[in-house]
Amino acid sequence: MKIAFFDTKKYDKKYFDKYNSTHIxxxxxxxLNIDSVTLAKGYDAVCVFVxxxxxxxxxxxxxxxxxxxxALRCAGFNNxxxxxxxxxxxxxxxxxxxxxxxxxxHTIALILTLNRKIHKSYLRTREANFTLSGLTGFDLNGKTAGIIGTGKIALIVIKILKGFGMKVLAYDPYPNQEKSKELDFEYTTLNNLYKNSNIISLHCPLTKDTKYIINKNSIDKMKDGVMIVNTGRGALINTQDLINGLKSQKIGYAALDVYEEEGDYFFEDYSDTIISDDILARLLSxxxxxxTSHQAFLTEEAxxxxxxxxxxxxxEFENDLSLTNEVIL
Known part of the structure; x- marks a missing residue:
């Protein structure tokens, strides 16, 4: 097969060249968009990303x-x-x-880095500043984490958080009661999760029901100083409502590996330009x-x-076999 491969990064080429032996x-x-689709003419297939x-x-x-x-070389297909x-x-x-x-x-790395200000400390010590002012964090032990969505990723997050001695509340419309017993976490309502969690981490797919699941209404129900973590999909959070929550100090911390309008920025280098997206620029302030720039997946194994x-x-497609990973509407 001749494959047109779009949005290529160096690591894509490295790993696909390593494992490909039959395709061109x-x-x-x-x-890939309406302006670039003509590049696919003459090919048998296309490969795309998020x-x-x-x-x-x-x-x-x-x-x-x-x-x-x-072929999507990712799990999500909302695009x-x-x-x-x-x-x-x-x-x-x-x-x-x-x-x-x-x-x-990566979710755990974000939580620990943001809580203990590792990123700030790193920058300070690089300039021989060894003061501790403004670096105070909090013990995870004894705190409550709220996990929205309990798929494979979330269950690993829960297992790690339980290792820190945290209580875990979870919400999923299709609860896995067997894993709940095995990992010792509790399924609850969204309202109860919002009300009682010190940290809220998002691991649900982006659907019409989950879009902007974090919004002004849900933020108002949360504990003061809550930490919100998103390594799922950007549009799970209404970013303007998140900013308002940060400004009012209702939200104490936000760790984001995704952003709802990331398509124009993430995976690219804009270090020598001015970011014209006012919402993203405000977040970064x-x-x-x-x-982080949608890098949670970025390991050699992945x-x-x-x-x-x-x-x-x-x-499978070329040989008329059953498509193991077909997305069915």
Whole structure:
């Protein structure tokens, strides 16, 4: 198969070249959208990532080019118009679980770094400033963590937090009672979770029901000084409401690996320009906000799994096999 590979980064090429032995892959740095879709002409398939735009217009063009498969090298698929893909009989495949440990461990790293001000201390000591003013954190032991969504990643996060001696409350419309008993955490309502959690971490998919699950109304129900952590999807949080909560000091800390309008910025270098997104710029101005650039997945193990699973998806399609990782509407 000839594959048009969009939004390519150096690590993509490294790992796909390592595991690919049968396909012809053309790597494009630009994202797939209506302006770049013509680059896919002459190929048999496309491979995309989280910020590519698989819209109705893009899908119609792909069908015109006789491309009948789009492979997401990620778990999420909210950037794909699934209804149109189904109508055009274009198969959508993904990588449902590349490394839950990678994202879970990054979640814990964000919590610890933000709480104990490791990032601030690092910058200070680089300039021979060894003062402790403003670096006070709090013990995790004995505190309560609220986990929204209890999939594979969340269960690893819960296991680690229990190791710190934390109480864990969880919310999921499909509770896993067996894991609740095994890991000693409690399912509860969202309102109770908001009311009683010192730290709230988001691990649910982005759907019409979960979009802006963190908003003014939910923030008002939270403890004063709450820490909010998001390594899921950016639009789980209404960012303007988050900013207002930070300004009023209702929210004491925010750790974000994702941002709802990240497509124009994340994965790119804008260090020599001015950020025109006023909301993102405001977020970055808070000294109690820690932002990383959608890197929670970025481990050697995860990148290997992404490449192997995506290539397996193409193999199954090419050989008319059942598509193990097809996204079904």
């Amino acid at each position: 892959i053309k790597y494009f740095e630009m994202k 910020n590519d735009e698989i819209t109705k217009e893009v899908l119609e063009k792909l069908k015109e080019f006789n491309i009948n498969i789009v 794909v118009n699934l209804k149109i893909a189904k109508a055009l009989d274009i198969k959508i495949v993904r990588v449902p679980a590349y490394s839950p440990y990678a994202v879970a461990e 808070f000294n109690n906000v820690l932002v 990148l290997s799994n992404i490449a192997e699973t995506t290539l397996k998806n193409f193999f």
